[in-house]
Amino acid sequence: MKVTIDGKKIEVEGKRTILEVAREKGIYIPSLCDHPRLTPFGGCRLCIVEIKEKGGYPPSCSTYVENGMEIKTRTPRLQNLRKEILELILSEHPNACLICSEKENCDEYKSTIRKVGEVTGCVLCSNNGRCELQDVVETLKIDKVRFPSVYRNLEVKKGDPFFDRDYNLCILCGRCVRVCQELRGAAAVSFIYRGSQAVVGTVLDLPLLESGCQFCGACVDVCPTGSLAERGIRYEDLPDERAKTICPFCSMGCELEIDLKKQKILSSKPSDEGAVNQGQACVRGRFLIKDVVHSPRRILMPLIRLNKELEEVSWEEALDFVAQKLKKFKGKNIALIASPHISCEENFLLRKFASEELKTENVDSSYRFSPLPRIDEMARENGFELNLNFEFKDISKAKTLFLTGEDIPKSHPIMWLEVLKAVQQGAKLIVASPTELSLNRYSSLWLQIKPGTEFYLFSFLSKLFFHEEQETKNPGIEGFDSFKDSLGEFDLSRVFEMTGITREELDEAFVLLREAEDAAFLFGTGLTQHPWGTQNVAALWNLALQAQAKIFPLGLENNLRGVSEIGHNSSDKGLNFNQILQAASSGELKALYLAGPVPYLKKANLEFLVIQDSFVNENFELADAVLPASTFAETDGTFINGEGRLQRFKRVIDPLGDAKPDWWIISQLARRMGSIGFPFKNPSEITKQMIKVIPGFSNISYADLEKGHKVFAQKKMKKEKSFLPVRHIDLNHNKSKKYPFLMILEYSLDYYRSLALSQENKGLKAIRDSRWIKVSPEDTEKLNLEQGERIVVESSSGKFKGFVKIDKSLPKGVLGASFLLSEDSEFSVNGLIPSVFQELHSLGMIPVKIKREK
Amino acid sequence: MEKIMSEYTKVQRELIHLLHDAQSKFGYIPAQMISQISRELKISESEIFGVLTFYKAFTLKPRGEHLITICMGTACHVRGAPMILDEFERKLGIKAGETSEDNQFTLETVNCVGACALGPIAIADGDYHGQMKTREVDEIIKKLKQEKRKSSE
Structure with a gap:
């Protein structure tokens, strides 16, 4: 396809928008609502162009190039129209500073006067100097706004961690809404109300903390104005240096850009070139780097x-x-x-x-403690090497995904983006989890199993695979017969009793797995934390062989x-x-x-x-x-x-x-x-x-x-596939009258060396405190507990302290706590067990009781 | 609520139908309904809130026993609708969009009901009153007070 933009002949392949092509060729078209990683929106109308033999002024962000198009991007007519459109946008955005003739000389004073409550001009705005709207005003050379200024006088939302939301500065470009829905899958914000009342907001205008926000900061990064402003740099000047690094908080390895001022970290942002994260980060990488490096808990002398x-x-x-x-x-x-x-x-x-x-x-x-070494160990014990040669992006190509033992939008937010891509392309997602997860919104099937019964679930599914083909042919994989025999004890009539899911649900899951092409099994510490963790992994391994699925063990620490x-x-x-x-x-x-x-x-x-x-x-x-x-x-x-x-x-x-x-x-x-x-x-x-x-x-x-080329550690495959016989296990975690609750653990990634991140950073503490003990609403009511109240959890061999967090997602009778190595001993779940750790790096599920701290 | 849910297949495009049914059943959309719809239809709560605040047909607060709607379309407007609205506001002691304290009346405006020839128009509990005069306002209110609320369609 050949097109001409401003007289320049360009060869284009595939379905591309005019704006994309122009950007690639270095032709600047002003735009505010478009973003390379988001779907076209056509909201701001600044990117209008003229196309020969086509009427009107179509927006280049949502017009696709066609063969022979002759496009002009900066005729006087277009520039005039753009100016007028921008003036309209500015009439609802504080604009005095933007068009002020003194703005060059004003610079020196801005950092001190920024501490006012209301942002009515650029010098008062924390985004001054890094604002796309400013840039566009600069290029279009706006020096007056002919429309009456409107200050909407909306309340500035300061109640959430990490960033403020001042919608008086919002130009309704919708980037934050789109990034939250399309890229992150959270959809915590949306356009609410309409017409002149329209604003970006949450359900019932609740704080972000209560509307499913994961605080990844993606909205802050795409905001072209100062509407979403990171609080940590609110009163800081512009950085004098920028450096790249790899995030140290989880096994994804996101590339980050660090802004520095006088050798002090100001903030960290995801790098657009990051091989794994491509412009995205999570709350840890986006907001915690500075606090961790410059923590007051650092030791600085031997x-x-x-x-x-x-x-x-x-x-x-x-x-x-x-x-x-x-x-x-x-x-x-x-x-x-x-x-x-x-x-x-x-x-x-x-x-x-x-x-x-x-x-x-x-x-x-x-x-x-991570699933990856656990499955690797298991494979080695059975005399074969595990195929760990995979890439995260393979997940997005899967057609069926089976997820167990982790709440990945929280634990591995960047891995979740790959899962989301797969689902958006029509993949089926099966989730097995005792608690209700936010990602269930994207699942085709949620199997609400009883805590710790994954092993049974996998084995029953394996059994159905055998049932399906009465004359099961041995697919040439070793260990087939002994595996088949070892499933003999699983009686399908006991599915509900043993796992808490119905036979119908099991069948539904089976059909999804049987028909799966390119299946991917993702599993986390929820499987490996139990004393029978190896059995869980073996059962999953067998099922994956039957469903011809790839296994993706989720990791904890970065390296x-x-x-x-x-x-x-x-x-x-x-x-x-x-x-x-x-x-x-x-x-x-x-x-x-x-x-x-x-x-x-x-x-x-x-x-x-x-x-x-x-x-x-x-x-x-x-x-x-x-x-x-x-x-x-x-x-x-x-x-x-x-x-x-x-x-x-x-x-x-x-x-x-x-x-x-x-x-x-x-x-x-x-x-x-x-x-x-x-x-x-x-x-x-x-x-x-x-x-x-x-x-x-x-x-x-x-x-x-x-040189930063793509370099992978490679595993040489010896003998790879073999079924593993499973042992029928009795889940010996019966609750008793004395210990009526089951405690399930979330292996937390919120630590770095010996620092518990949520104890260092107030923001993270508000989102997920490692000292929370999650209690279901029913149990909270029964025991007359209050949110935030200090309680003691006791098992037959120990105890630890924590704070009540009412959690709707938990079934009654189940408590949740996070496990991380760096937690102070009184608040650490380690307190529940006699020796520091039991064999096999597992704490498992522990019957406990709770009481108020005296 | 469950009953309303069960009447629809659980696909996202049913959202508006569901909201309509809930609105006519309860007279408003209860907040807990949002999370329930969110779970069933797999749409985030904020997105649902976006939809329901976009349409005037949905309200988050209960409406009064009686609903009075004044057409403010162009034709009605030039034929004196603002005066009719003023009179209703004065008589009921509430502004457009509000509900009286005793929960008897809700007063709303609408941009055109498509019966311009009859303007100015007021709709009281589904009854159209065409070519309204300000002195008829009192009558309508009195009549409504005596009547029991007709079942809404």
């Missing part, structure tokens, strides 16, 4: 315990002290906890340090895949995470090196404890030395996201205080212990060595990685 107290000392002194002490502990009596939050290079060094200097195989980290690749070939002789913690309290271990978060080690019986961390935590009271590590923002390195993508990240700011990057600390310690194996001057040198040594990185070239 500390050692000389007498009774921890004292601030120089690095020299601290390193010598630790090196001297560590020399005394070798082999079995020392262990090291690494961290899935720090870079691959640093995890590689920690392992190297443990084996070469500490001569111990006791190295592990909390990454094992868990990195930790898993780096530790992949190490022997399993050493103690694992739980065993290390148990050995620390039993006295089996004499020394412990903590470079990653662990629960409070109150009962630890250690001679020497080193903590290398960025944040103050409870274990400091037991520590003999504390080495202040910098955060991701202060160092270079590589993270590997859940799909195995290696992503380099660069230092954004200099290390705060005396904090040092983890790789530096380990190298220095090793050198002081007499090693010559740690001569690294920068992380790149470590990267080079690491990709040579680690088998999963064998196909990777350093040059590709450095």
Whole structure:
């Protein structure tokens, strides 16, 4: 197709709008409502063009190019029309500053006068200088507004976390409404009322907190005015620097742009070029980076315990002290906890340090709580390698999706976007969850199973697959017969009794799965948290083989895949995470090196404890030395996201205080212990060595990685598919009179190193406090509890504290609490169980009772 | 409410029909109805709110026993509809769009009822009163007060 725009001949392929083509060719057409990632809207009318032999002035954002079109974008007639249209828009937007002849000289004063309640001009607006409306006024050279100004005098909405909504500045472009509906699937805002009363709002004008908003900030990022304004930068000036990094808060690995002013982080935004996130982020990446890096809980000086107290000392002194002490502990009596939050290079060094200097195989980290390592372990135990070579975007191509054990719009918001894309393209979504999830709106079928009965559900579905084909042919996959036999105990007449769903619902799910082409199974910690977690995963695995589905295990921490690749070939002789913690309290271990978060080690019986961390935590009271590590923002390195993508990240700011990057600390310690194996001057040198040594990185070239090319860790497949026989399990979690509630856990991603994000940030605390104990409305009423009231949850072997959160989505008799490693011990669900962790990294579902705190 | 729900297939395009039925059944759209519709039709609550505040036919507050609608279309307007409206407002002690405190009357305006030849028009509980004069206002109100509310169509 050939078209001409402003005399320029352009070749176009496919169905494209005039505006898209013009943008691509660098031809500027003013527009306010259009956004490259959203559907055309045609609201602002600024992008009008003239097309030869067509009447009128069609908007280029919603007119598609046709062969032979001759388009003009900036005739005097068009410019005049645009000016008039813009004047109309401006008549309802504070415009005095926009057209003020003094605006050039006004700059110096604006930051102080911004603290007024009402924004009546640009100098009072926090968006001054980054406003698209300003830009358009500038290009169209508007110097007067001939229509009467209207100030709508709407109340500014300041009650929600993170951003204010001042609809007096709104030009009703609808970008926020569209991004929320089309891209994020939340639809928390909509146009409400009509005509001159029309405004963007929520149901019954409720706060965003009560209208399904996930606070991803996508609306703030697309707003062309100051109507949606991030509160954190309200009184800040424009940034003087911008840097890119990889978000450290989950296994998606979103690319973020960080705005800086004088080496301080102002805000973080999703990067448009992010390979995974493409201009989207979630509440953590969008609003929490600044607070985490500049947290008042940061430790900025090395500390050692000389007498009774921890004292601030120089690095020299601290390193010598630790090196001297560590020399005394070798082999079995020392262990090291690494961290899935720090870079691959640093995890590689920690392992190297443990084996070469500490001569111990006791190295592990909390990454094992994630479903990904769990299914990987299971596969290895059964003698095959799991195919982990997938990309997140494969999910959007699936035709049927089966989701269990996670509320992904909350836990993995960027992964949810891929699911949403699939659903928008007509995919069927099956959800199995005991609680009602916001994404049910997009599901074809919601199986409200009894908590913890996923195993039964999968097995019953497998059984139906066998029933379907009486003369079942062995599809040539190993383990077929023994699997078939192991399902013998599942009596289909007991479906309802065992899982809480009806036979009809089961059949419906089966039909969806049987007819599925390109099915994708997504599963989260809801499956793996139980003592029978391995059985859950095995049952899901079998079902996936029958339905020919791909499995996507959801991860927790950002670099868990990195930790898993780096530790992949190490022997399993050493103690694992739980065993290390148990050995620390039993006295089996004499020394412990903590470079990653662990629960409070109150009962630890250690001679020497080193903590290398960025944040103050409870274990400091037991520590003999504390080495202040910098955060991701202060160092270079590589993270590997859940799909195995290696992503380099660069230092954004200099290390705060005396904090040092983890790789530096380990190298220095090793050198002081007499090693010559740690001569690294920068992380790149470590990267080079690491990709040579680690088998999963064998196909990777350093040059590709450095240039930011698409680089994946690869798994070599040995033997891949095999059915696994399932064991019939008795879900031994019967409630009793004494403990009438079941506590289900949400493995929370809201932590970074030893910082619980919701305890650091007020906004996140309002959305989801890690100290909430969720109670169903029925139970709240029965027990006469109030929202926010402090309660104690008790099991037969322990207790913990929390605050009542009434949650409509919970069935009665079930409580919900979040589990994260960095929570203070009194508020941590760890309090419920006798030993720090049970085997298999699982807390499971625990029968409990609740009472008011006295 | 369940009954209304059950009469419709649960597809999103039924939203307006559902709202209409709820409106005529309850005289308004109760807030909890929004979340129920949201769950059944799989439309977000904010989107439903957007639809129901767009149309004048739906209200979030209960309407009075009697509904008086004044046509403010062009033809009625030039033939004195504003004076009729004024008179109703004065007599009932409420403004257009409001409901009297005793919940007896709701006064509304509408932009054209398509009977311009009869203007100015007032519609009282479904009865059309054409070529209204201000002195007839009192009569209509008195009549309504005596009558029981006719069942709405």
